[in-house]
Amino acid sequence: MASFWDRKEKPYVVLLFLLPLLWMVISLLLGCYFPDPGKALMNLSGIWASVFIVAVLSLTPIARVKTFCVISRYRRFVGLTAFFYSLFHLLVYLILFAGLSVSWILSDLVQKPYIYAGVAATVILFLLAITSTKKMMKRLGRKWKKLHQLVYLAAVCVVAHLWLQVKSDIELAVWVTVFIAPLLLLRIYQNPRYKKYFKKIS
Numbered sequence: 001m002a003s004f005w006d007r008k009e010k011p012y013v014v015l016l017f018l019l020p021l022l023w024m025v026i027s028l029l030l031g032c033y034f035p036d037p038g039k040a041l042m043n044l045s046g047i048w049a050s051v052f053i054v055a056v057l058s059l060t061p062i063a064r065v066k067t068f069c070v071i072s073r074y075r076r077f078v079g080l081t082a083f084f085y086s087l088f089h090l091l092v093y094l095i096l097f098a099g100l101s102v103s104w105i106l107s108d109l110v111q112k113p114y115i116y117a118g119v120a121a122t123v124i125l126f127l128l129a130i131t132s133t134k135k136m137m138k139r140l141g142r143k144w145k146k147l148h149q150l151v152y153l154a155a156v157c158v159v160a161h162l163w164l165q166v167k168s169d170i171e172l173a174v175w176v177t178v179f180i181a182p183l184l185l186l187r188i189y190q191n192p193r194y195k196k197y198f199k200k201i202s
Ligand code: HEM
Pocket: 039, 042, 043, 045, 046, 047, 049, 050, 053, 086, 089, 090, 093, 112, 115, 117, 118, 119, 120, 121, 122, 158, 161, 162, 165, 172, 173
């Protein structure tokens, strides 16, 4: 596969993926998120991180269809964008929510266990981001694929993160689950290790 930056359309794809961030920054500067910019940014950054997780999980099955196989060249980039929006979400939490106060974060962690699931997803995405280069792919050999299957665990953590924090409005958690659950089931179904169980059932 051609290296990451040698295709002319890549800068436009970068711009496209950065549009949500640009939109958030402009809306913030225009005062659209007041009186509670922290809450709005937390919500939107989390939603965009979820969108890119769903996108990266969808790429593998979609790229199997011959007409769409070209999109597999964006897999790494979509994954990095998911990590980027998760990191932005974390920064909004640390700066706008917690005001960088360690004691505030510690007391928040006691009250909101769903944060652990979010942190777990972010840590996994970080691991995948730092091992996504060609150099790391070569160095890790066979282990690379296994390691990168952790993206499915990250997706499970995201679903847990959303369901554990729902109060009355379950819409977002339902939407993210509706997209992620079938992609996870498809992955399990296609895994040779589990295929025999499906044969027994059918
Ligand atoms: C270090 C990791 C994370 C922390 C500390 C964190 C923390 C939080 C907190 C405190 C909220 C509630 C905000 C509020 O009260 O309005 C929240 C919401 C949210 N988080 Fe995270 N999160 C993390 C990772 C993630 C990841 C990796 C994703 C998705 C890929 C995600 C998706 C969301 C979404 C979509 C919401 C909005 C939920 C709603 O409004 O119903 N979070 N997060």
